[in-house]
Amino acid sequence: MTLKPHLKFEQLNIWYGTHHALKDVNAEVPAQGITAIIGPSGCGKTTLLKSINRLLEETEGIRVEGKALLNGANIYDKDVDVTELRTRVGLLASKPFPLPMSIYDNVAYGPRLSGQRNGNLPQIVERNLKAAGLWEEVSDRLKTPASRLSTGQQQRLCLARALAVEPEILLCDEPTSALDPISAQHIEVQLQSIKEKMTIVVVTHLLRQARRLADHVIFMWLGELVESGPASQIFNSPRDERTRAYISGDIG
Ligand SMILES: Nc1ncnc2c1ncn2[C@@H]1O[C@H](COP(=O)(O)OP(=O)(O)OP(=O)(O)O)[C@@H](O)[C@H]1O
Numbered sequence: 001m002t003l004k005p006h007l008k009f010e011q012l013n014i015w016y017g018t019h020h021a022l023k024d025v026n027a028e029v030p031a032q033g034i035t036a037i038i039g040p041s042g043c044g045k046t047t048l049l050k051s052i053n054r055l056l057e058e059t060e061g062i063r064v065e066g067k068a069l070l071n072g073a074n075i076y077d078k079d080v081d082v083t084e085l086r087t088r089v090g091l092l093a094s095k096p097f098p099l100p101m102s103i104y105d106n107v108a109y110g111p112r113l114s115g116q117r118n119g120n121l122p123q124i125v126e127r128n129l130k131a132a133g134l135w136e137e138v139s140d141r142l143k144t145p146a147s148r149l150s151t152g153q154q155q156r157l158c159l160a161r162a163l164a165v166e167p168e169i170l171l172c173d174e175p176t177s178a179l180d181p182i183s184a185q186h187i188e189v190q191l192q193s194i195k196e197k198m199t200i201v202v203v204t205h206l207l208r209q210a211r212r213l214a215d216h217v218i219f220m221w222l223g224e225l226v227e228s229g230p231a232s233q234i235f236n237s238p239r240d241e242r243t244r245a246y247i248s249g250d251i252g
């Protein structure tokens with residue numbers, strides 16, 4: 001049995017230049033299930049999410065202090081191999097960005113890079129297109145350009161591509177915000193169906209989506225983590241007045 005990842009933030013602080021975007025964030029993300037990061041626009045949700053795969057380092061003027069621990073190891077340690085880290089931590093962005101190649105090659109891309117033999121690729125492609133709920137719609141046209149798919153299909157393709165490298169953690173930043181309601185529902189259903197196998201962290205500004213999806217919730221406010229805990233506790237009996245006001249729709 002593989003060890004389930006366990007993600008923990010310890011006194012995480014992030015600045016963009018002089019702007020203090022994350023302030024002393026301490027939180028744990030359970031190894032299984034879906035954790036939703038919620039809060040008003042600009043409160044630091046994307047910043048917290050991207051701290052998990054060190055994508056922020058490409059931002060000019062960024063400064064990170066504190067720790068983000070994956071299975072107990074700080075991903076900000078100097079000797080961490082960032083390329084390897086990013087194969088363990090997948091990302092589904094808000095807009096689908098299929099690679100300019102066929103449906104098949106989009107899914108095979110990561111496994112090829114990590115040295116999978118060509119003979120294994122057809123099964124890998126099929127398995128992950130099924131996991132993303134796209135197989136039945138595309139199995140007869142795998143060699144056609146991914147750009148011909150609808151936006152909703154492209155997002156499921158991006159999910160298949162992310163899953164194909166077998167990440168331990170899947171990060172999703174507003175993964176349905178560019179999609180129609182039916183396509184959004186497809187993505188939600190697929191995330192639910194894979195959540196026992198990996199840690200999923202979803203940023204969403206949709207409270208109803210958070211209620212549908214989340215097992216665990218992190219509520220952010222102006223760069224601070226206000227409270228986190230089981231979804232039922234956060235939604236039904238929040239401890240902090242700001243959480244109560246946000247989830248009741250009074251603010252945000
Ligand atoms: N590259 C950047 N340079 C300067 N400031 C930034 C940068 N990226 C984000 N910020 C600022 O950091 C704060 C947190 O931004 P972040 O994108 O994490 O918020 P968010 O909660 O994801 O918001 P939204 O819901 O609008 O996506 C905001 O005040 C934002 O303006």
Ligand SMILES: [Mg+2]
Binds near residue numbers: 046
């Ligand atoms: Mg954001």
